Amino acid sequence: MPTWRLRDFHDDDLDRAIRMWEQDRQADDSYPVFPISEVMAAARAGGSAVVAVVGDDVVGMAVSRNEGERAWITLVALSDTWRNRGIGSALITELERRMRSQGVRRIGALLAPGATGTKALENSGYRSRSGLLYYEKAEHIAxxxxxxxxxxxxxxxxxxxxxxxxxxxxxxxxxxxxxxxxxxxxxxxxxxxxxxxxxxxxxxxxxxxxxxxxxxxxxxxxxxxxxxxxxxxxxxxxxxxxxxxxxxxxxxxxxxxxxxxxxxxxxxxxxxxxxxxxxxxxxxxxxxxxxxxxxxxxxxxxxxxxxxxxxxxxxxxxxxxxxxxxxxxxPDSSARSAIWQRYLGPAADTVDLHQLVEASEMFTPADIEFAARKGAQAVFEREVAHRQGTRATTQDYLTAITDTRPTLTDQVLTEFNEDIQTYVRM
The missing domain is CATH 3.40.50.300 (P-loop containing nucleotide triphosphate hydrolases)
Structure with a gap:
């Protein structure tokens, strides 16, 4: 029976490693957390990668991604004919040795249930943690x-x-x-x-x-x-x-x-x-x-x-x-109320919101935002001048409303309502 040995991963091993990974994944019928492209990128970016070989054939592989004192085992893959020979545990032990030399103190692993490597991790002293959920989000931009x-x-x-x-x-x-x-x-x-x-x-x-x-x-x-x-x-x-x-x-x-x-x-x-x-x-x-x-x-x-x-x-x-x-x-009155509350911030506790809503009847959301900023600026400047713990008042914002030219006019609203009758399709 030929014996296996461990060595560093070389770029020439890539094709054989991918074939083994694919066969391993299909045999386990499991979905890998880390795709092979990400695994290889991590290995080349300072992680650790170890392979087990018999002669020139790659029969096992383990890879980690190292991030300071934290590291993740991202892959444990074994050839079908070389399972249950202790190779998985040996690969993990060698990974740990290399990670410790790089300052890693905490090692985690994310594997699908029943995937290759689960038994090797348990034999190496790792314990699964129940009660955790794995969340993933795929970005829409490549x-x-x-x-x-x-x-x-x-x-x-x-x-x-x-x-x-x-x-x-x-x-x-x-x-x-x-x-x-x-x-x-x-x-x-x-x-x-x-x-x-x-x-x-x-x-x-x-x-x-x-x-x-x-x-x-x-x-x-x-x-x-x-x-x-x-x-x-x-x-x-x-x-x-x-x-x-x-x-x-x-x-x-x-x-x-x-x-x-x-x-x-x-x-x-x-x-x-x-x-x-x-x-x-x-x-x-x-x-x-x-x-x-x-x-x-x-x-x-x-x-x-x-x-x-x-x-x-x-x-x-x-x-x-x-x-x-x-x-x-x-915005109608309910919408204006919600928009004012969004922009008032802490002042919402000290002003009469109903008065602001009524006074800003012809305001758009952009008008309300501008008036709210103008009112807040006035309160800020008063506090800078007097340093007396100034609190915002309803009048501060009513003054800001008066000083803001509303976007809406009766003519604008009339034309908008006519356009609704003529053009809406929804």
Whole structure:
């Protein structure tokens, strides 16, 4: 019977190690916590890797990832014909020796139940800990996409933006039902014949939160958020606005998933004059041609926002390009109350919230945020001047409201309500 021996892992062992790992995984019918690519990367980045060989054949392998005084055993794999020979325990013992020499004092292991290595770990003095849960989250951006996303000015937004949206419950509920849920649960949507949206329009007065809703949807889905600014596309491109737009969409197609947001979309999709010399024809036509191609990919969502939906070209609004046209209106009294509470902070305990809500009837969420900041600044400056433990008063914020010009007017609200009757599709 040939004998086995231990030695360092060499790059030439990689192919044989992968084959053994695959056979080992299929034999155990278990899902590995660490994929082989991550295991190899850890070994080359300062971890420890040991193989057991018989002649030139690799029959066992163990790898750890070392992080200061803490280390994780990320792989224990054995050839089928060389199990129950003490190789697994020997590999772990050798790993421990190497880890101790690097200052490791605490060693953990994450293995699926019944996977290769569980018996070897128990024989080496490791004890499983019950009552623990393993959590995992897969990011929606591949490492190869990170550079491209940065070039496009995009980013992964922090989690929790959806839950942070204060007030606007009517709009929030509509957007969640129509947009978020079908995209977040595509298998369930498919079971009931629901087609997830690929492109939507949000319209409403300035400052009502259209951009915040778009970012919150990206945060909720965990997709990269990319905003295209019509005013910047021409400057960034080498030719016309239409060419720059086409180049940006071509780059976006390389991402695995993306929420593309275009604010003030009327700048590149306004009503065409009908004159052949009209320079807006080219860019509007180009955008109309690009949207169907964008819709062909999974995990893609285009959100366009506009303050003036009536100024968009009729061809742009035609069904088949946009799944929904959703109004985002001014906040009602309940929404204003929630928004004030969000921005008041500690002052919420010392002011009359009802008075602020009533006084800010024609305010958008952006107006309320500005007035809240202005009121807080006044209290801060008074405290700096007098150092008497100043507390915020209702009057501080009522003064700030008076000094803030509201975005909403009777004319704006009349036009918005007319647009709801004419353009809404949801």
């Amino acid at each position: 490492p190869s996409d990170a550079g491209l996303l940065a070039e496009l000015g995009g980013r992964l937004l922090p989690p929790g933006l959806w839950s942070d949206l204060a007030g606007m419950e009517r709009e929030k509920g509509t957007i969640e039902r129509r947009i978020v849920l079908p995209l977040a649960e595509p298998a369930l949507a498919d079971r009931y014949g629901v087609i997830p949206p690929k492109a939507v329009i949000l319209f409403g007065p300035p400052g009502t939160g259209k951009t915040s809703f778009a970012k919150a949807v990206a945060s909720r889905l965990g997709w990269p958020f990319v905003e295209l600014f019509p005013s910047r596309i021409a400057a960034a491109g080498s030719g016309s606005l239409a060419t720059s737009l086409r180049e940006n969409f071509a780059d976006l197609a390389e991402l695995e998933s993306v929420l593309l947001f275009i604010d003030e979309v009327e700048e590149i999709a306004g009503t065409r004059s009908g004159l052949a010399v009209d320079p807006s024809h080219g860019v509007t036509n180009e955008l109309l041609k690009l949207i169907p191609g964008f819709r062909d990919h999974d995990e893609r969502l285009l959100i366009c926002a506009t303050n003036s939906v009536r100024s968009l070209d009729p061809a742009f609004l035609r069904p088949g390009r946009f799944d929904y046209v959703i109004p985002v209106g001014p």
